[in-house]
Structure formats: structure tokens, C-alpha cells
Amino acid sequence: MPDAKNVERAVTTAPIALKLTAKDFKSDQEVRWCPGCGDYAILAAVQAFMPELGIPRERIVFVSGIGCSSRFPYYMDTYGMHSIHGRAPAIATGLSTTRPDLSVWVVTGDGDALSIGGNHLIHALRRNVNLKILLFNNRIYGLTKGQYSPTSELGKVTKSTPAGSADSPFNPISLALGAEATFVARTIDSDRKHLQSVLRAAAGHRGSAFVEIYQNCNIFNDGAFDALKEPATRDDFTIRLEHGNPITFGRNAEWCVIHPPGGFGLEVRRTAEVEPHEIVTHDRTVAEPAYAFALSRLPGEDLRHSPIGVFRAVDRPSYDDLVRGQVAAARARLTGSPEEELTKLLNSGDTWTIM
Amino acid sequence: MPDAKNVERAVTTAPIALKLTAKDFKSDQEVRWCPGCGDYAILAAVQAFMPELGIPRERIVFVSGIGCSSRFPYYMDTYGMHSIHGRAPAIATGLSTTRPDLSVWVVTGDGDALSIGGNHLIHALRRNVNLKILLFNNRIYGLTKGQYSPTSELGKVTKSTPAGSADSPFNPISLALGAEATFVARTIDSDRKHLQSVLRAAAGHRGSAFVEIYQNCNIFNDGAFDALKEPATRDDFTIRLEHGNPITFGRNAEWCVIHPPGGFGLEVRRTAEVEPHEIVTHDRTVAEPAYAFALSRLPGEDLRHSPIGVFRAVDRPSYDDLVRGQVAAARARLTGSPEEELTKLLNSGDTWTIM
């Protein structure tokens, strides 16, 4: 729709030689997370990644909901909207559908995206709208000071659940896959390089890219992801998915993932104990989401065997592309000026004339 | 919570010898669906099934949202609430949590459950609340006269999408599995025996039982499931899942489902071309949801290879049982009368006395 004359007048569409740096993406607002919050690392990683996009700042929009994580847009010197709790995917859908020239990013939290915003999230994924959705999962409600969230483990003792929570958590990756997501990935706040590699893949995906970022809330849920960060456990607990490579992990690749014949799903084995060809070679383009789904079920409650990286990245027409295609096709049939066509439209059907 | 004196006074809890028939479940309200609507068949099947529950009518509650399907409660001579669009799972959760003596059923449509009510549905499944959720999927909005729904096929031409819909549908079974559902099944309006077998399994499940019922809307989406009903295609298109049996189908079991080694997910093959041991034996109790998920991906857009029956039925503590357990444990610690305990509570903390 950017062809409306007015929009054009305000918006540059000519590509510009860009020489942007991370600093260009820092807004003048003081960052206000708790000292030590994982959000800082994510912010820094995103700001440093942005120049890679090669998109001028004015064509980038961050839309967020409400939560600590959702303060993110204020700190990015791009366009941004800090909207209301849970609704960012819906708002971003309207923006993305009408403005193909923009790069639209959603920043959300586990409560924002999966509790109040669950419906908008799954519908955005189903529609495959051109959005990059970054879900900062700290497995807790930060902003409202520490209630459990839909990703908190069963039995979690929080302010609202002094006797322990009674509901099993969502697995955000499984949920996204169940909702027909075309791009699904996971990364960690503390691993900037990995985080950026995932952002890169997400940015390159046409359609909805869903990225779960494990984020430490050092105030209300400190250490939630330590098992994936501590040297003692890190290597044995984290599975780094790499497209085209066999899935092995551990300091010396002593673990691997296989697809046991006759079994259901995927399993972790000692590399030494299986034939090399049995090891699953990671392919994020597998059409069948059952593969990525099986991957998503690998981790146990202690996070042991958590895959990170891109689980799935497949092509499917995006909602906004299709919708704009329909509009464009209809507009191509426009013969006169809009005013003339409008006159025709108003005068269509059974009309009569009074002299 | 049924121990509150007042509740007890009104409610019978003693088991009664029941001699109920389908007729006992017919209310005095005139049924008002379009002649030929699949809802009639479902209603009749449910009414005929109810006596099997062995539960007196007053302990059965049907809660629905809004839609043609959601008129269901009016026709059942049980307790019932025709609530608002999409919210039945939430309402039923509150009821089920406070009233373990009731058998609570949710009736919903594809729009009601998956469009406006998507969030409540996935959260009810995640929580595993004791609810039987019957989703009448006609892949269309009936009551509002024929707009597409989240289960309508891509490109669907309807009143709201004259150029064809631009969003890929949900697969309700996949979505439910992605949302951690413990019981997931599918059945068809026209197959009363099968429908009742699924209801039976659902009723026997402790926790949320999610049942998708393919339902024909002969006015706005006639024949949507004909491929599973017409003699010409029926047998080759429908996979009847039977716990403990190898998955074969076709008039002469000429088709089967295998789990190809090295492949991702499940595939359909000619029975004659595979070794019998390669054929997957259906096990609804597999802990790993990846199996049921893979099953859910078998059908193509033309419904070819649609499994019906119970995909998954596993045990997991239900939210309401856990919550009631917490309340009961706390009540057990109650030493005095409620009034005495309340006095203690009010007088706790730093108090002082003015003479």
C-alpha cells in the first residue's frame, strides 16, 4: 500500500548507502532494567546486529507488549511502539500487512506472548505474517514482580503460588510448531554470537520468524538457565543445531541425537555407541514439522538436552504477501482515476434518475 | 469445594441407581439447526451416549460459547450454559475447579475454539483441567452466515474472502498437541458408533479431553468431509486408530502407516510392500507427543489419510485436582471453627491494644 501518494511523500524508498553501527541504534533513553538483567545482553546483541540488516533505521519498527522485555523499543533508535499487554503480534500484523517496505520486529515476554497474548501469537504464526518475533523467556513475570508464567516449571513457588504452581508449562517451541510456524528458533541471552546468528537467520526468513531467547531475570528467577551457561553442565546440556551437520554435542561431541528405528521421536545417545549414519543430520528445511517437534521435546525439566539454533525454516506464502497480492491484482484492474472508479462504484447496481 | 455446607444442602452426593435413557437427556427446547446439519447427528449420539456415564443428569454440565454448535446445551436436559464467544473453556475451568462432583463438557465450534477462543483452549489443555471439550469443526462460521474459519483451507472463497483466504489453517490436533494436551481425538458426525467410542474414551480420561468432531454444515460448507464419508473414497482416506493394533486401512487393509527409518515422521505405504513388523502399532499412551503429532500430519489437503480415533491419552495430574489438593491440605491444618480461624487471621501480625 505504500503507493498512496501521501505515504510516498514522507517515506524514502530509494536505497541508501548505509554505514550504520551499533551506536546508531541506541536511542537517547536511559535503559531501565535491573542491573544484571539478561535484557541488557540481548539489547546489545540486537543493536550490534542491526547494521547487518542493511536497512535504514527509519524502515525498522519494534513493536512490543508490556513487561520488562517490552521496554525494548524505547532503547532502539528506530521507530517503535510499546503497546499493550499481549497485543503486539496483532498490531504488528496490521503494520506489516500495510507496509511491506518496513522490517517489523516484535519483542515480547513469556507472559506477554504466551499468557495474555497466546492467541495473537499462534494466529500470527499460522498466518505466517512477515514479523520477527523475539520472545524473551525468563520463565517468570518480571514487571509485575514475580508471579509464575506459562513457562514456569510445575510446582513453581511464587507470590501468586505459595504452595507451588499447579499447571504444566508450555514448551514455546512445540506450541509454535503446533501453530504451523514456518521459522522456529531458540537462543540464549548470554551467547551473543549465537544470538546474532539466529537473528540473522530470522531476518532472512520471509514470513513469521519465532525466536525464543532464554533470558535471565536475576531478580525474580535468577539462574533459570544456568545449566546451559555453567561450564560444568553447559556442553552436556546444550545441543547446538547446525543446518546440514550431524547433531552431536558435549565438549568432545560425545553425545548425539538419533532417530531410533521403531521408536517415536528422537533420542540422545553416546556418540561412541551408535553408527555414524544413525546420527540425525540437522535439516531445518524439512517440510514435515514432526521432526522439529520431536527436537523440541528433547530437553528434560532440568534443561538437559536443550537444542538451540534454528529448529525449522521452511517456505510458505506469507499472509501479508498474499493479501497485498490480491489488492495489487485488483488495483491493476483499475481503469480510471480513483475518483472516476468511485463514481462508477457508487452508480452501480439498480439506479434511477429523477429529472 | 463441595464441602461448604450450603452446597451440600442443595446437591445430592449419594450415588443413585440410574436407569436413564437417551430421552432423559432431551430438553423441551425445539432444536433449531438447519435441516440436514451435522449437529443433529452429534446431538443424537451424545444424548444416546450419556446414560453410559452413569452420572445423574444434575451432575452433568454443558458449557458452550457462541455459534451454531454452541446452541447444544439448550437441547440437553442437564445443567447448561450458553456463554459468550470463545470463553467456554475459561468458564468451565472455574466450574470444574470448584466442583469436582460435576462432569463438565464444553461444546465449541472451530471459530469459537480456535479463533476468538484459541488462548483459553490452549491454556485449558496445558492445565489439563477436567473438561471434555467437543470441537464441532465444520471449517466455516455457521452462525454468522459463512465466513472462513481458522480451519478453512487456504484460498477459501467466502463472504469475507471473495478473493480467497490468505491464511493457512490450523490443524486442531497438532495445535492441541503443541499445547501439551493429554487426550486428543478426532471423530465424525456421521459415524455414530465411532463418535460414541471416542466420547467413551474421553469421558474416561482424567484431565482435559480434546475431541475434534468433523461436522458438516450443509448450508455454508456442504460436503467438507465427504471424502471421509463417500463410499468411493471413505475407506482409502480414513485411518481408524485402534489402540494396540497395527495401523492399516483401506477396504482390505491395503494401506498402512510406517515409521520410515531415517525419515522424519510417519508415512503411508501399501501394506503389501512393507514387512508386517514395520507397520506402526498404535499406542495412544506413548508419553512422547511427537508420535501423535506425526500422526496428526498425515492427512493432505484433500483429507486423504485422516486418522480418526484417539491419538493420545496419557496421564498427567490435572490442574483442578492439584489445586483442590492444595486447598484440602491447607484445610486439614485448620484447627478451630472458621470463625475462630478468621479471628486468628485478623489478629495476626503486629497488633496492639488500646484500652
Place this chain on the structure above:
Amino acid sequence: MTKQVRQLDRVVIRFAGDSGDGMQLTGDRFTSETAQLGNDISTLPNFPAEIRAPAGTLPGVSSFQVHFADFDILTPGDAPHVLVAMNPAALKANLGDLPRGATIILNTDEFTNRNLAKVGYAANPLDDGSLDGYAVHPVALTSMTVKALDGQAISKKDAERAKNMFALGLLSWLYSRPHESTLAFLERKFAARPELVTANVTAFKAGWAFGETTEGFAVRYEVKPARQQPGNYRNITGNTALALGLVAAGVRSGLPVFLGAYPITPASDILHELSKHKKFGVTTMQAEDEIAAVGATLGASYGGALGVTSTSGPGVALKGETISLAVALELPLIVVDVQRAGPSTGMPTKTEQADLQMALFGRHGEAPVAVVAPRSPADCFDAAIEAARIALTYRTPVLLLSDGYLANGSEPWLLPDVTGLPDLRVEFASEPNSPDGFMPYLRDPATLARPWAIPGTPGLEHRIGGLEKADITGDISYDPTNHDFMVRTRAARIEAIQVPDLEVEDPDQTARVLVLGWGSTYGPIGAACRALRQRGLPIAQAHLRHLAPMPRNVDDVLRRYDRVVIPEMNLGQLAQVIRARYLVDAIAYNQVRGLPFTASELEFMLEELVKNA
């Protein structure tokens, strides 16, 4: 046989039958023929909530009322002069509305024992004398249609279904309607099945011929064209007019239109209609729910589209939180509420005006918005453009309050000259507006609107959100004085909207009683006032298009009259606002029946007031 022709000045006909009998179509066609003739018209469809209630039952009755006259009329008529009843249910459901002496045309084929029993008729009303006092015409519509189609290559079912065209032919003859357009219409409608064209045309002609030949109809009527403003006309429903108004607003603003909507009766047709007009750059999105619909719309507005979300009361209730965000963001947003009878699901196919207070006050915090209401089906076009003007000029949410009666009712519409429609062009911000850079909350002093700086504009990168913002900079602010200022500024912004003065119709300037209304009550109030004036009783009428802000002269107008009465299809919602604002002891006259007021009941009520004033 030449029949006598009698002149009438106005006629009200109600077509009633089973949902499957095609009464809406029949009524539509009759209306169209009538419009061609130049009569003034007003229509009122009435259909069941069920998609297809069981055939032959009372809840399954569907009807269509059309009022046409040789003068300018304002309502679809209080009581039908003619009832066409296709079955016993239709008779039973509608008889109560008929005045004695009215004409009843009955399809005798359907008056079987079984059908009579279905609706609780102990005896056949054709025989038991209960219809004495009406001019009853028993006609074997079904069997005559089937006979007329004998030999044609169609099924019995299709033949029987053509009976509505037989009835239409008969009525068209009876009221001397031109029938060319109907024949053309049938060609178009059944283009894919030529055998049905033939069948329906045959049935229509058979009905016409039946009227001409039978002795039962001795008199034929004529209603002369009304003296109407010259120009091109078409008959239009409120929902269609509203949708076209939005298309026009898109054209006149040069902005893409984005409609985010979730289907709901009686608003869905706005979504349906707009989804046909993609060539005007209109994008429609059926969202997952009403919250997503308004959210996506707000996102589109943020991006520079003319954002519209359409729904009915339950949907507006869900959108409140997001509308409140739009108030804070100060972005254009049109929220269309096609009101229906509430509370809760209420009576979805019935009309009501009970969402006014929700529109004005139904959000948390001080979250003022503009509120606009159309007064007639065709007026929905202008009201939509007016809503767009306010939203775009003042960067504010606007609630546009239509209702079920306007939505489905129709009237002739004098087609506007497109180039004469308001110019709605807006300027997006394109460069910094202060020496310190871009200030997203630095306002235009005339409109108090903030700049609309859409993403994509270089150099104006900024962040907005729902937290309280500092004046001018738009930065987050918890400063008490700033908050107080911003709350008052948002209220002032709405009050500052320029709206035309309230017009009063008080021909002799002698009235002491003023009837004040808003929305769809315009027709019946107007008709009642005319009737009173014709009887020499002076009365003044004023009708509010703008509920927020109110026109500046309302206070003056109210004080000119001894008594102010406000008829509403609610429990007095406008009356509450008027009383609070102007401390005028306005009388609330309320009916909440899911139906428009009838002119006669208003006339009766007003007469008392005028006489006692």
C-alpha cells in the same frame, strides 16, 4: 378485463414467509421496481437469528417490509396495509401488526393441517372467521406456480421455490410496478442455470397475469412518483452505505483503507462489502477476534493507513483496552459499532441504541473519543466520511454508532458527486518540527493534533506507547503536573473538534416542545413531528450527529424550549448526558424492544406533551 385503477399516496407492504421462501429477495426486488418508479421508499427487513429455523415454525419466519409513497417518507411504516403470508407461521407472526381492514394475500397451499398445527392454530384461520375484518385473498401460490412451470425441465423443488416470483408478479401488477429490472435481474442471478431464468421469469409473468385475470383483484393501484431532488438514485442499506463511505474516504484522503474486523451480526456485511473493493486499495482482514481486529487496525493506522474496525456491541466491549491505547497514541482510528439489542448476546438480529454510554465512557482512565452517529441508511455514507474527517484531522479514535435498523434498512440515496465530497488529505510529518529535533507530541495549535510521523520517514524515528507521555517530547513521564495537563489536553482535543451546529426544524418557530434525538430514531421522530404539525400542533425537532463533542449551540437550542424530550431505544443514555451537561430537565422517553419506534406511538406521546406544554 380492464380493472379499475385507484391512486394512493402511500402503501406499506410486508412480505412474510419461511426463511427458505426467499422473502428478502422478493422484498428487495419489489423495492427496486418501486425505486425505479420514483417513489420515495423505506424498507425494514426482519429475519430470524437462526440460519434455518425448522420450516414452517414461528421462529423461522422471515419478513421484509417496504413503504413507498408519492411524498418524502421517513420510516418503513408503522403498520402494513398489505401482508403477503406464504404460510400459516407468517400469518400468525405478523397478524398482530395489521390494522383492521388491511389486505392479506395468503398462500393457501401451505394451510395444511400439519402446518397449522405446527404453529398452534387449532382451526384454519381461513375458515374460522378470525380474519373477518381483513380483505383476505386466498391464492394457491405454490400449485399455480408449479402448474405454470409444467413441462419445464426443472425439478419439482425448483418449481415450488419459484412461488415467490409468482407472488412478486402478482404484487407488481397490483401496484403497477415496472418489471423490466426484475426480469433483467433474474437473467443475471441465474446466468449459470438458464432453466431457472426461464422458470422464474415464467412464474413472475404468471403472477402478473393472474392479477390481471382473476376476479379476486378488482382494483389495481398506482402510487405516483415522489417529488424528489433531481439526480441519480439507488436504493441502499446502511451497511453498504457505510462501507462505500469508507471507500470514498480512502479515495478522498489518498490513504489506503485498512479494515480489521471479526464477523458479528449485524456488522459483518461491512466486512463483506469492503472486501470487494480491493481495487481502491482497501485491505480487509478477518482477524482472530475483536481485540486483534482493532490491534491490527491500529498498527495499520500507525503505518499511515485509514484504519477502521467494524463490529457490534460485544466487540466494542472487547476493544476498550486498545481504544484506550489509541487515545494515548493519538492516532486516527474509526471504530464502527452497529448496535444490536443487549446486554450480552441479547437479541443479535434486533436493533438498539444502548451502546452510547459505552462509546462515550467505556474505557479505563480518562479516555475521551469522538462519537458520530448516522440517522438513516443512506446517511451512513456521509457519517462514515465525517468520522474519517475527524479521525484524520484530529488524530483520534472516532466511534461511529450505527445500529441494526440502519444496517439492514434501506432507502433511496441521491448519489453524490464524488468531487464534491470533503477533501480529506492529510500531511504526514516529514521533517523535524523543532530546533531540538522531532517532537512527537508537539501539537498543531489549531487542532491540538500531534504530528503523524509514519515509520519509513527518515530522521523522525521515535517511540510511542501507552505509558503517560511528557508534553511535546512524548518521553515517558510520571510527573504529576504533566499527567494532569495531558489528561486535560486529551479532553480538550475532543472538545476542540469543529463540528457543525445542531440544526433545528421548527417551521413556524412557535413550538414550545423540542424533540431531541440521535441515530436511527430520526425517521420515526421526523414522521411523528410532521404528523403533529399537519394537525396544527407545533413541535421542534433536532437530531444530533455528533455526540462527542456536542455542537457548540446545543445549550442555546435547549434553552429555547419549555420542554425537551429525548426518545431513545435504550433507558435514557443521551438524556443522561444532556441533563448532566446542560442541567436541562430533559424527559427520557424510552423503548427497548429491539424494534424501531413507530411514528404513531411517538406522535401519541408528543401530542400529550405539546398539549400540556
Place this chain on the structure above:
Amino acid sequence: MTKQVRQLDRVVIRFAGDSGDGMQLTGDRFTSETAQLGNDISTLPNFPAEIRAPAGTLPGVSSFQVHFADFDILTPGDAPHVLVAMNPAALKANLGDLPRGATIILNTDEFTNRNLAKVGYAANPLDDGSLDGYAVHPVALTSMTVKALDGQAISKKDAERAKNMFALGLLSWLYSRPHESTLAFLERKFAARPELVTANVTAFKAGWAFGETTEGFAVRYEVKPARQQPGNYRNITGNTALALGLVAAGVRSGLPVFLGAYPITPASDILHELSKHKKFGVTTMQAEDEIAAVGATLGASYGGALGVTSTSGPGVALKGETISLAVALELPLIVVDVQRAGPSTGMPTKTEQADLQMALFGRHGEAPVAVVAPRSPADCFDAAIEAARIALTYRTPVLLLSDGYLANGSEPWLLPDVTGLPDLRVEFASEPNSPDGFMPYLRDPATLARPWAIPGTPGLEHRIGGLEKADITGDISYDPTNHDFMVRTRAARIEAIQVPDLEVEDPDQTARVLVLGWGSTYGPIGAACRALRQRGLPIAQAHLRHLAPMPRNVDDVLRRYDRVVIPEMNLGQLAQVIRARYLVDAIAYNQVRGLPFTASELEFMLEELVKNA
């Protein structure tokens, strides 16, 4: 050294520091010590929206104000007599509120160049004379604390953190507070880490000793106990009182309490508090959103529980559609709205009264509910019980409007005798109520309530829903007359609720001006009225607990006075209702600053009115 002891009648102290400095705890403890002494107290916490804003910044400042007196007080005080400022940010953020002559106790250790620069102090206010005119006490709180803990087995960080206890010790000494309860509290709080008990106790004692020995503090103060009603007291915040009121309502009704809630500031603590009281049969559910929360609650009500949902404005905006369903279903439902500054996200930690109109009118259709508001923190207990009484007796949704000021503010609460609390028992329907069977909408003629027939009751199986229902039978009905009747009956049901008359405080009966208020403005209005009366200016005060229905005598009360003024923390929402209903030219006096009114500004405003009346 014996210090001079001076008697004061009241003191207002504000503790201010960084969010990490433990100011809320310090204030709480000081309050508790003060309460023990029998002073009357009122407190006002004030914390940033951020969880932990960057240390040392203005947005990171957290404060706690306590007002205590030897007489009965109504507000936390307009301006502090004493400011304890733990860092430059705390000084800068609060100095504006101090009257000249006030005492300032500063933590000099934090007045480093870096910290000064952080908040934009060009020069050190300790040196530049800008604090002349205040009684400044520079104290090296951090380093003295660390020195006092020298040798203890704790980290430097923990030692530094104990500085708030040093400050508390100093202040406790200064105002002669009993400190046993604080020492006991520290034992409890740090039970798991005995080294911290020792450290904090040492710090507290060091602060006390510092006061006693240092020359800087020459005078020590005493505030005598207030003359209060005899009985047991505790200090309580509004949120805790409200939660306990709901527990009490559960006990007194014999019903299980179900709270469905989604966390939101400033309402979350109600969920937190109630989740601790499972032993009373209280079930709490953190739902996926506010709609699910009210939905689950309505489901629980349907099943026979006392259903409560608690939230703030944005949450109520989302619940409207379900509340409208509850209106149609006529089931008991309590909706607690702890109001905060809006619109949209607004200023979540700040108070406001701008949700009144939403509570009254914020739903589609005519959907009337009862509305109740507490007037002080402790009064939240009684208001919750009153809301339960209305909900249970009249089978209706009740909106209970608290606000952020009441929620977090505290005051001494005279503990009620449990057996004297209202008897809230209800009778569920247990058998058919008519010869034709069970009629779910056959009403009790006294209350207009319909029977509450909960699932599980044999023989009463029935269906309810959001479609319009026929009177008596509850069957779906589209009958126009029935709808009109039901709409009016639902309105009448609310109007029929028995509520106590509005009480007027007009000691000499000579006042000509009435101040009418509702909710948390009670304190400042009351304090202002008292001050005026003390100065011989007569004024009447009335405070509405029931906003819907209004007490029957409101009209009478209003007409007794020449002028009625309504101060509100909104733009005049109650004023609008009063003007519309009673046609009284009530003056709206409004401030929307996210803060309670100060008594002095109200006194000033009222003085003008009284003098000109």
C-alpha cells in the same frame, strides 16, 4: 548526655532512597513501631514503575511517607516535616515537597561527584547553600554502618545494605519509638541467616546510639498516643484489608471463595494475599488473562462459589463483555478494580479515580451493575463484605472500586469481632419453585433476585445463557415486550438494592456548602473540612460508599445545601452522574496528578466556596 524532649502533636516523615535501599521496609517498620505506641497513623508508599531502575537515578527513587499523631488523622500528610534522603536522587526528587524549615537527614556517603552528576546536580547541595532554610543533618550513614559492623562475618555489600537499619535506629531514637518489635522482626526475617540478624540489629542499635550521643541531634521528640476507640489494632494496607474482607465474606456466607485473577499493578497483592488463605476454602487461580479470570470466576459463581476477580483498569476494560454476560445470567460476581492512572498503561504505580464511568457504563447494551467504593485502607475490609452482601443477596455483579492510594496506603485498623460481621448466608434453590416446574427467572419479589440453582441439584436442571430470556421461564425470547420488560427489570433490580442512607457530617448544621466525595478522597476531604471548621468555617461532608444504586436520600441531602462541590481524581465523573440524576449544579473540582489530593489544597479551594456561599 541527656537530651531535651519536646512534645509534638503530629509528625510527617518521608524515608526516601534508591529502590535498592530498602525504604519500603524501613517505613513499614517505623510505622509498626509507631502503631504499637498508639499514635494514629496513615502511610503513603511511592515506588517506581521499574523493578530496579539504575541505581542512583531519579526514576529509581522509592519513598515511604508516614504521618503519625496524638489525635485521629485522615491522610498521610501533605508535606513532610522530616525527609530522610539516602542519596542525591532522593533529595532532588523530594525536596520540592518540603516546606521551609523542615528537617533533612542526608546520607553524606552517597553525595559523591558521580552520584551528584547522575541526577544533574552541578554543585553539591550540601555546600552550595541551596539547603539553607532547612534543618540539615548530614550523616555518614553508610560508613558508620560499615564501621559498626566491623569484624562481623558478612560481606561488605551486606554491611552496606544494613544502613537502612542504622537510619531506622536513628529515627526511632529521635521520635522515641519502642524498638522491641523491630528487633523481633529482624530475628524473624533473617532467621535463615543469623549473621544478618546480628548485623541488622547492630546497625539499628548503632543508629539509636548515634542519636543519643551525637551533638547534631540536640532535641528528641515525643508524640503521645492518640485517643482511639479501645480494642485490638493492627496496621493494614487496603489490598490486605480487601483480601481479608473476602476471606471473611467466605466464612460468613459459608461459601467457598474463588478468586480468578491476572497479575496487574496495583491489584496483584490481592491475589498474593488470598493465595495464602487456602485453609479457609479459598481457591485462587492465576488465569491466562483478564478475560479468562472473570470467565473462570463466573463459572465458579455458577457452581455456587463466592466468585471474585481482581484487577486494575486495563483489566476491567477487557472484562466488560463477560460482566455483561453475568448481568444477563444474574449470578453473583465481585469485580475488584484497584484503579490506577490511565488512559492505557498510563502510570501504573500511581493512583486515580477515573474508572467510575467505566464501572457504571462500560458495557454494551443496558447492563447495570452495583458499584461500591471503600474510603480508606482499613475500610476496604468492610467494603469487600458489603460487595459480597450485595452480590449474594441480589445475584448481581458488583464492581468494587479501590485505587492505588488505598491499595498500598495503610492505617491502624480496629479489629472487628468476627461474629458481629454481617451474616451472608444464602439459600440455593433446592426444589421447583412453581407448579410447572423450576423457573430459573422467577424472582424473589423482595429482592428481584432469581433463584441460584447450582449444578448438582436434582430436578432443577436448566439452561442459561446470554441471549435474552423470557421472564420467569428463562427460555430464549425475541419478544419485543419481554425484552423491554427484562431490560427495565434488570435496571430495577439494581435500583432495588437496599443500601444505607448517605450520612452527612455537618456538626453545627449551619453549613451552606456540601463536599461530596467517593473512594479514597475521604481522607483529604475530611481533613480539609476539619481544618475549616476549626477555623470557624462551617462545611458539610458526605461520602458515597454506594455509587450504584445511590442511597435514597441523596436528593434530599443535595437540596439542603446552596452549593455542592465534588472533588475527584478524574475529570468529574461522579459530578456528571449527580448532575444528570439530580439536576444539581454540582461543581466538579478535579486533579488528575496520580497523587491523592492534599488536605491543604482542598482546604484552600473550599474556603473560597464557603466564604462566597
